[in-house]
Amino acid sequence: MRVSRRRRIHEVLDRLDDVTDSRSYRSEVLAGLRDALSFDWYAWVGTDPATTVGVDPLASVPDLRELPRVVRLRYQTPVNRWTDLDGVAALGDRREESLVWREALRDHGVADVASVVFRDPFGTWGFLELWSGRVYDEDDLALLADLAPRLAVVQRRQQALLFDDVTADPAAPLGAAVLLLDDHLEVVGQTSASDALLEVLLPRADGFAPVPACAYNVAAQLLAREVQVDDHEAMARVHLVDGVWLTLRASRLSPGSVIAVAIERSSPAERLDVFSRSHGLTPRERELVSHLAQGRDTREVAASMFVSPHTVQDHLKSIFTKTGTRSRRLLLTRALGRGAATSA
Numbered sequence: 001m002r003v004s005r006r007r008r009i010h011e012v013l014d015r016l017d018d019v020t021d022s023r024s025y026r027s028e029v030l031a032g033l034r035d036a037l038s039f040d041w042y043a044w045v046g047t048d049p050a051t052t053v054g055v056d057p058l059a060s061v062p063d064l065r066e067l068p069r070v071v072r073l074r075y076q077t078p079v080n081r082w083t084d085l086d087g088v089a090a091l092g093d094r095r096e097e098s099l100v101w102r103e104a105l106r107d108h109g110v111a112d113v114a115s116v117v118f119r120d121p122f123g124t125w126g127f128l129e130l131w132s133g134r135v136y137d138e139d140d141l142a143l144l145a146d147l148a149p150r151l152a153v154v155q156r157r158q159q160a161l162l163f164d165d166v167t168a169d170p171a172a173p174l175g176a177a178v179l180l181l182d183d184h185l186e187v188v189g190q191t192s193a194s195d196a197l198l199e200v201l202l203p204r205a206d207g208f209a210p211v212p213a214c215a216y217n218v219a220a221q222l223l224a225r226e227v228q229v230d231d232h233e234a235m236a237r238v239h240l241v242d243g244v245w246l247t248l249r250a251s252r253l254s255p256g257s258v259i260a261v262a263i264e265r266s267s268p269a270e271r272l273d274v275f276s277r278s279h280g281l282t283p284r285e286r287e288l289v290s291h292l293a294q295g296r297d298t299r300e301v302a303a304s305m306f307v308s309p310h311t312v313q314d315h316l317k318s319i320f321t322k323t324g325t326r327s328r329r330l331l332l333t334r335a336l337g338r339g340a341a342t343s344a
Contacts, residue, residue, distance in 0.1 A: 005036045005139075005143060006143060006146060008032070008035070008036065009032050009033065009036050009143070009147065010147075012028065012029065012031075012032035013029065013032075013147070013150060013151075016028050016029065020158060020161050021158075022046060022056065022155070022158045022159075023056070023058055025154065025158065026044045026058045027058065029151070030042060030044065030058075033130070036143065037114075037130060037132075037136075037140055037143070037144075038132070038134070039114075039130040039131060039132040040109075040110070040131055040132055040133055041059075041060045041061055041062060041108075041110075041130075041131040042058075042059065042060055042128065042129065042130050042131065043057060043058075043059040043060075043061070043074075043128070043129045043131075044057070044058045044059070044126065044127075044128045044129075045057040045058075045059075045126055045127055045128075045217075046125065046126045046155060046159075047082075047124050047125060047126050047127065047236075048235070048236040048237055048238075048274070049122065049123025049124055049125060049156075049159070049274060049277045049278065050123055050273060050274075050277070051221070051232045051233050051234075051235050051236055052082065052083050052124045052232050053214075053217050053218055053221045053232065053233075053234065053235065053236040054071075054213065054214060054217035054236070055214045055217065055236045055237070055238040056213075056214070056238065057213045057217075062108040063108070066104060067213075067216070068184065068185035068186065068216050069104060069184065069185070070100060070104050070105075071185065071213075071216045071217060071220050072184065072185050072216075072220050072223060073099050073100035073103055073104055074100045074129075074220070075217075075220035075221055075223060075224040075229070075230075076099055076100075076220075076223060076224050076227055076229050077098050077099040077100045077101075077229075078229050078230075079091065079094055079097045079098045079099075080094075080098075080113070080115040081229070081230065082115065082117045082124070082127035083124070083230050083232065085115055085116075085117045085127070087116065087117065087145050087148060088114065088115065088116045088117075088141050088144045088145040088148060089114075089115055089141070090112050090113065090114045090115070090135075090136040090140075090141060091112050091113045092112065092135065092136075095111075095112070098113070101113065105131060108131075109133050110131045110132065110133065111132060111133050111134055111135055112131075112132050112134065112135045112136050113129055113130065113131050113132075114129070114130045114132070114136045114140060114141065114144060115127065115128070115129045116128045116129075116144045116145070116147075116148050117148070118148060118151050118152035118155050119152060120149075120152045120153065120156060122156060122277040122278070122280055123156070123277045123278075125152055125155035125156050125159065126151075126152075126155050128144075128151075156277075156278055156280070157278075159274070159278040160275075160278035160279050160323075162239040162243075162278075163243060163275050163278070163334045163335065164243075164324070164334065165242055165243050176191075176262060176263065176264040177190070177191055177194035177262070177263040177264070178190060178191045178194065178260055178261065178262050178263070179194060179215050179260070179261040179263070180253075180258045180259070180260055180261075181215070181216075181219050181258060181259045181261060182258055182259070183223065183259070185216050185219055185220065188258055189258075194263070212238070212248075214236055214238050214248055215248060215261045215263070217236060218234050218235060218236050218248045218249065218250040218261055219234070219250045219259045219261055221233075221234040221235075221236075221250065222234035222250040222251065222252075222259055223259075234249065234250040234251070235247065235248065235249045235250075236248050237266050237270055237271070237274050243334070243337065244265065244337065245265070245266040245270070245271050245274070245337070246263055246264065246265060246266060247263075247264060247265070247266040247267070247270050248261055248262070248263050249261070249262050250262075266337075268293060268335075268336040268337065271335060271336055271337060272286075272289065272290065272293060272335050272336060275289075275323075275334065275335040276289060276335075279322045279323045280322055281319060281322060281323075284305070284315060285315055285318060285319050285322075287305060288301060288305065288312065288315050288316065288319065289319060289331070289332075289335060291304055291305070292328055292331070292332060293332060293335065293336055298312050298313065316328075319331065323335075
């Protein structure tokens with residue numbers, strides 16, 4: 001790997017250390033990577049850390065109208081799929097094995113795709129795919145492999161910061177919304193409650209229907225499950241606004257029928273899982289927070305965990321440090337949401 005290229009991109013990352021907004025950060029990193037790797041198009045997708053389903057994609061594609069099709073094909077392509085990828089890989093000689101390349105990317109002159117997954121012991125935080133008219137070499141892949149651990153840490157940290165803002169509930173109603181999609185991920189219907197929620201989740205000024213990309217992703221994951229490409233749940237949790245999290249789930253209304261994507265407020269347990277993962281809590285620390293969420297005091301927590309109250313306090317100090325909180329109330333407010341924390 002050329003040392004000067006590696007040094008330049010790490011200098012870009014050093015400059016971006018204080019950027020907290022994920023999309024701004026990714027845009028700046030991609031600009032640095034384009035200078036180093038010279039690619040044509042890209043898809044950098046933030047994922048639910050447990051299910052690996054995409055929730056926050058940042059992409060440049062040859063034809064935006066083909067986006068649902070590309071998403072569907074990518075989820076059904078096992079070659080270099082981010083769920084099984086060990087670090088970094090390119091298509092290279094395996095292009096013909098790739099469903100998405102054969103049926104979509106080839107038509108746009110894409111010669112190779114470099115894929116990198118951002119994963120750590122706490123979950124999968126995203127993946128990046130760079131589409132190029134040239135074939136990637138070993139130096140290119142070595143550069144991406146060198147960057148992957150650092151970018152995984154940043155994506156996890158940025159996910160954790162989304163729990164800090166719990167000022168108020170959004171003005172828009174948060175009743176359950178349902179989108180109906182066919183197997184080509186075309187929207188064929190939606191409930192009347194969907195409009196207001198989707199406008200908050202994905203405001204649009206271009207006249208298109210506000211369909212969040214995460215809805216395409218959970219539906220595509222359901223299709224991937226059905227063809228046995230991947231068995232992760234067709235579910236993802238996504239941040240809305242003001243510390244509110246939504247859970248999207250895809251299922252069939254009946255065998256062979258349309259796909260229903262249900263969107264509703266995340267449960268306390270669903271929030272707590274993402275909160276704990278994004279803050280890097282250990283299994284014992286996650287267990288402790290779960291006991292606190294059930295309203296147990298120090299003595300009750302100690303009895304449930306078979307440790308001393310002193311050990312509980314030690315764990316709690318570590319949790320406070322990792323989460324940037326100083327009290328149990330603030331910890332639970334961030335982890336569970338304002339209403340759930342108040343009732344806990």
